[in-house]
Amino acid sequence: MTGPIRASLMVTCLGDLFFPEVGVAIVRLLRRLGVTVNFPPNQTCCGLPLFNSGYHREAARVARRTIPLFGASEHVVVPSGSCAWMVKKEYPGLFRDDPELAREAEALARRTYELSQFLVKVLGASRVGTSFKGKVTYHDSCHLLRGLGESQSPRTLLGNLEGVQLVELPGADECCGFGGSFSVRLPDVSTSILAKKIANVEKSGAECVVACDAGCLLQMAGGLSRKGSRVRALHLAQVLAGPDEP
Amino acid sequence: MSDQALRTPFSERAGAALRDTSLQQALTLATTKFIGLRKEAFATYPQGERARDQARAIKEATLQRLDHYLNMLADNVERLGGHVHWATTGEEACETILRICRECRVKTVVKSKSMATEEIELNEALEHAGVTPIETDLGEYIIQLAREKPSHIIAPAIHKTRGQVADLFSRVLKGQFPADPEVLTAVARKELRQKFLQADMGITGANFAVADTGTIVLVTNEGNGRMVTSLPRIHVAVMGIDKVIPSMTDLMFFLGILARSATGQKISVYTTLVRGPRQPGELEGPDEFHLILMDNGRARQIASELREALYCLRCGACLNVCPVYRQIGGHAYGYTYPGPIGILLTAMLKGDRAVKDLAHASSLCGACQEVCPVRIDIPRMLIELRQRLDRERIAPLAERVLFKTFAQVLTTPALFRLAATLGRLAQRPFVRGGRLQNLPLVFARWTKGRDLPPVAARTFSERWRELR
Incomplete structure (x- = not known):
């Protein structure tokens, strides 16, 4: 029996609070591709900010809550490479002393995908059939690129999109300077790394810089807007989703 | 960096570096160049990935039996007529060298570039004892004239522009020198030649020490290392105990990746292999050879979360790609070893308290791990270090409360x-x-x-x- 593919959206804390439109775009896009989407309630955060700052017991508490929320999910789709990395690569290790939870964490890790990887590798939808007008460039989020080894899927999706002229971003694989709590622990260093990124974005001549991570978007959009730049920072889903259904 | 300078909080040291426009210019230029050269070198080295795996595996295996290989190295060096000295701490290493200086009436020492001797502040110890140390690596010579510390593991004067070097030489060496690297190099060479001839002792570090042959390996580009080991009557090599490798076959894997990672060269201009003092029938080499095997906080890390940091080859590749290092340079870190690997090495050598703030001087972007020739998982260890700061209650109380509330x-x-x-x-x-x-x-x-x-x-x- 093959029914429609089902996916649960893990919207992430930044996605929920700051970029709800990204979540909306993902739902629209996935439905367009025939996926049945659900949204398990009471989601908060994957715990990555706690984990990266060294608060692993606390991160494990968050993970212990998150894992059963998605216990019944066929696939879990995450809009941010860093949060997907957390679930896929770090959740199991948090439960070294609890084999049962470790097994559940591993099972969740296997079912969890960053959005672009889900589209290309699970759905086989490297052409999503929508269109977007303009010159765009792509910023590699560190965790998606180096953590999950993904650089091609987002570029393929963008390159195949009707109306899009994809240009390569100089230093695309260099960090934008966000780094979670790093951005407020060392704000001056963080923003000077950002200044380099913004300069490269402007050098690319693109009207829009696309990323697959809410952290990078928060950082790059913040820098562009402060500078009064006309370049927009958008999530991949916002570019791919196409216009709202009438 | 002096204790006084370290009292300035890290964020302020970093801020000062961000405002230093000539530093910014020098850093961008040099790190961008290094990144490109490294990338090109590995693109034309198809065996590179395997060599990296192999090198990592050798480091892993050697650490498992570190005492065995160190004893083998020591036996072989002694068999060749060399003297081996074990030093638990940096002070002990300095004392040993000063003792040799006293016994052999050493007045002047020429040095080739060595991070191990920077780590133990040997120059200060020598000067204090009335012995004159002279750095002969061009970059080290520059910062010695400027009375500064290295700001990069392989390019100690990376923070200086050529204009600044010309001004420095003109001032200290009393001349009018243009900002032309060739001219400045010639000036340094002329100054240093005399020092080489005067020196009673040559001090080097060791990039590798081969256990089964007792060979000390120096990887350099200027030829000064070779003169330091062959002209003076005494040669002292100072090495951290992490530098030992089992055999010459192993060495080949490392030589293939070290220079490529550091400077993008297939192999450095000089690879100097030293086996003990001058042997009967040999024309060149010192009368005496001393090897200092220094722990200085390393051994206790073999079983710790920071273990992998002991694999480090000191190539500096992780510094060049680190977005933080590229913005603030090496001095702002405040310790001998800067950059992402430097944070780990500082924790190792100086204790966790020293890296209370430095442990967070990383966005965890992972670029360091990607270029590390032996694939040290630096981001993971930085996270482990942060975890230790919480566990040991070194992290500020307010932060710990904040994160627990956040959870x-x-x-x-x-x-x-x-x-x-x-x-x-x-x-x-x-x-x-x-x-x-x-x-x-x-x-x-x-x-x-x-x-x-x-x-x-x-x-x-x-x-x-x-x-x-």
């Missing part, structure tokens, strides 16, 4: 929703044109340099109802 919010959906509601209320007076530009308190740390979108009028969770 409470993230595990209680009602609190998470409440936080969103409070955020929306609190941000109201600050929203201008759909963005937040001027937030007070701790939030100013974000808005000082960039805008923040307001918490959405309706979160995704709230919008989901109409999307179902």
